Amino acid sequence: MKLIGPFKQVVTLADLPLRGKLFDEQLEIIEDGGMIINQNKIQQIGNFEYLKSNHPNIEIEEIEEGQIVLPAFTDSHTHICFGGNRANDFAMRNAGKTYLEIAESGGGIWSSVQHTRKASEQELLETLLQRIDFLLALGITTIEIKSGYGLDAENELKMLRIIKRAQQQTKATLIPTCLSAHLKPRDFEGSNQEYLQYILTQILPQVKEENLAKRVDVFIEKSAFQPDESKDFLLKTKELGFEITVHADQFTSGSSRVAVEVGAKSADHLEATIDEDIEFLAKSDTVATALPGASLGLGEKFTPARKLLDAGAILAIASDWNPGSAPMGNLITQASILATFEKLTTAEVLAGITFRSAFALGLEDRGKLETGMKADFVTFKTNNFQNVLYNQGSLKAENVYVDGMKIK
Known part of the structure; x- marks a missing residue:
């Protein structure tokens, strides 16, 4: 004592x-x-x-x-296990290129998938630990980390095993999340539904057996997975015993409602959430997670944090640190900028990066x-x-x- x-x-x-x-x-x-x-x-x-x-x-x-x-602090949404970087994407986007043009030129999420697949386990572990140390230095001691740049059984499991190894080498609390449903990989011969079934049968059972993650995420968006197929997938993951979270309403609205309907721990992004869905979220226990790093990285509008709080929602704030849309990683900078645009009180911001973001991860002891x-x-x-x-x-x-x- x-x-x-x-x-x-x-x-x-x-x-x-x-x-x-x-x-x-x-x-x-x-x-x-x-x-x-x-x-x-x-x-x-x-x-x-x-x-x-x-x-x-x-x-x-x-x-x-x-x-x-x-x-x-708690950062409840990151993608910090990855290979390579996408500085060229950033330059092209700022020069006016569209998402499709960047993807066609070899950039986008698929670029990160290729770099992550090629990287050795030791390379991925070393860079992951460096990013964890960066976050620890900011005062962030609880960090959620997603897979999602492997997109096949071998490489998704590789990512999650690396996160598990990292936990043995850091004082931070790491919360792994399986994001195999980031998007359907280009080299998968089949439909979205068939790929989601592949995750359910070929990836998640092994994740469960090795205790690699207790959480599953899905990206619901026109360019990724549709609401109906995602809802079916999420309900099946719950049957397998996983907690669920959702990338929702980033560019188009409607998927935050799916998150609430399936009892997701959180709905993250919400830049495109409409007023009626804000009310729907506010009446639920699904945490609304703002990701200002993505808004800054893409030059897009911020999550309507003020409206969400006024409606009575649980608002968390996380970095979304990833190699494409949110490369900064500094949650304190991002949260303070979100506050200036959304008129959030100091109390609201501090709550959003501490106990409310911990609650989004199912943690109530910090x-x-x-x-x-x-x-x-x-x-x-x-x-x-x-x-x-x-x-x-x-x-x-x-x-x-x-x-x-x-x-x-």
Whole structure:
């Protein structure tokens, strides 16, 4: 058991509701605070000197003066296991080329599939660990990671096994998701439905046997899989015992409704979601996940986060870090920019990258600084917590803790 502090401010996020809009006045801020950590959990939070005087024999880990502390962040949607990059796609898109023109010239998702298939397991593992370390340095200690650049049994399983190996070499919590239904690969001879059946019979049973992932994702879009075939696929994956999430409403509306109907943990993207589907989402327990990195990478509109919150939805914010549409990977920068466009309060943004995004992954033991919660937290060298988002990612994390142990 140890006491960590004193912090200029402890921003607990305690007692904030899971859904709907938030006001900064609801934030609990403990000045000159400290935390008692016991067996990887938060045992008590309060004034540092008070805690110190009431526990005279406790081990003390003193913090350098002038730091605030927040719950560590969760990035609930990434594609950071991949080979190669698509810098040429970015240049072509900015020069006015269409998605189809880029794909026909050898770019697009298929380019990432080819690079990922060609890459050795060691190459993929090393680059994945580098990206995980980048996220840890931002204060992100829980990271969802999708497959989806293999698109056949051999390579999808290769990706998921690499994510499993990475978990053994990092302090971060990794949440693997099987995204074999990213799109039908060019070298698959058959229909969309036949490819989805291939996933159900040739990939998911092995995923389950090796315990490679407990979650399955599908990209519902005109260029990928249609709502009806996706709904049937998702219901069958649930029968196999998987949790489900959906890439929904990125370019066309309608698929977020499918996500709600099948009981998905989250519907991610939602840039094209219409008002009636916002209301549908808000009445459900399906988390609405905004992915501002994709909007910035593609030059497209943002997810209607303000409308979703006002309607009472559970809003998470994630990076969508991937080699094509969202290559930045800096969730703090992206979330702060989303806030300026969608008029989100600091409380709403912090909730969206902590306990609400953790909930999208089925995790309710992190994202708040409260008694009994996992002791993952991040400090910043500033006297005012508002500076974290105000600096839009340029204020770097000072220290990062996982299970109460400093890893940075």
